[in-house]
């Protein structure tokens with residue numbers, strides 16, 4: 001196999017392989033498929049030459065030794081200053097939505113994703129829907145359109161209604177075309193290529209906006225620090241796992257085993273269990289008052305060493321409006337910690353840059369709580385099959401769509417002329433929560449972390465048939481973006 005084939009196998013498996021490692025695999029004739037399986041079985045999605053050598057030496061019994069460098073005893077993080085830059089706007093609350101706001105919102109989404117699509121070489125000379133629907137016979141045409149409706153005919157053809165600002169038309173994907181039609185999400189924006197006959201388009205290819213393949217991480221962050229990614233603390237719940245909090249704090253304060261490098265902690269929403277979130281929630285609450293829940297959450301934050309920078313965004317259980325973008329949690333809920341210089345309250349979704357300083361770009365983390373995930377998983381057959389316990393699939397699709405909530409009804413909106421869900425720039429890390437499922441995967445070089453939770457299985461989750469995967473903490477090195485997972489439950 002040549003380098004391209006080997007690299008393709010790793011990309012397909014979601015493994016980020018350094019060029020040296022690919023060379024090594026080719027030179028030594030190592031079976032790349034078997035190696036991918038081995039890596040996935042030990043939860044390692046980053047391949048370096050050292051990792052292969054460790055595996056060859058039979059050093060894979062202790063997973064940690066395969067991909068984690070020995071922790072330095074030197075206390076690092078507390079000796080260096082940090083930098084947190086929140087790049088997402090925290091909009092003022094707006095209670096009335098007008099038609100003009102919705103039109104501006106959809107126009108903004110269309111223009112932003114159109115610009116991403118225009119960078120693809122396959123997308124050449126796109127025509128407008130208005131012009132194409134008048135055509136009687138046109139071959140090799142391209143149009144950038146919103147998929148406004150999807151139906152599957154009795155014969156298995158996909159019948160789409162597509163539109164752009166100039167009009168709507170019917171577009172058909174014939175059965176068994178296998179061009180990605182199984183993953184189309186209503187309301188997403190794609191480029192479609194094909195031919196037109198009497199105003200109906202026959203699609204031969206779909207181009208998704210997608211993220212470009214990044215084969216290696218070259219941010220050049222000099223300090224050997226790391227960021228911890230967690231979510232869904234659910235303070236106040238009967239099922240709150242105090243022992244997970246205690247073990248987490250004990251590790252953070254230990255100053256060893258990697259904790260000495262932790263400079264940043266990102267928390268991706270549902271910080272408290274909230275009040276009145278679902279019918280009958282009262283009986284699931286240990287702390288029934290929302291202000292008391294946040295006071296207990298503050299106590300948890302106060303236990304974290306003060307030299308660590310903490311980024312907190314809201315989720316659907318927090319005390320802010322449900323409509324997205326959700327503004328940062330109000331300071332009135334945090335009487336004690338908002339005066340702390342190390343606590344940063346961001347909106348949801350939130351683009352945050354960690355440790356960008358001295359003119360160097362930092363680690364870009366796209367934090368999104370994930371309220372849209374459940375509805376999207378349920379609406380798309382290819383995702384529904386994989387279920388809620390494999391969140392990497394919906395996360396991958398959203399990166400391909402370059403949108404966090406492509407299906408209009410997948411979340412509540414507070415529309416404005418800026419669609420906050422468009423993934424305008426490619427993040428280094430995509431950090432989500434909500435599903436209480438845990439996954440760390442790479443898609444085209446973007447590290448995806450569906451953070452776990454500090455809440456055990458609830459009766460509500462029992463009722464909806466979803467199993468929680470609590471107690472996992474992901475630690476990501478800012479130097480090389482390698483992840484490590486702590487299991488604090490078992």
Ligand SMILES: [Fe+2]
Nearest residue numbers: 232270317434
């Ligand atoms: Fe949650």
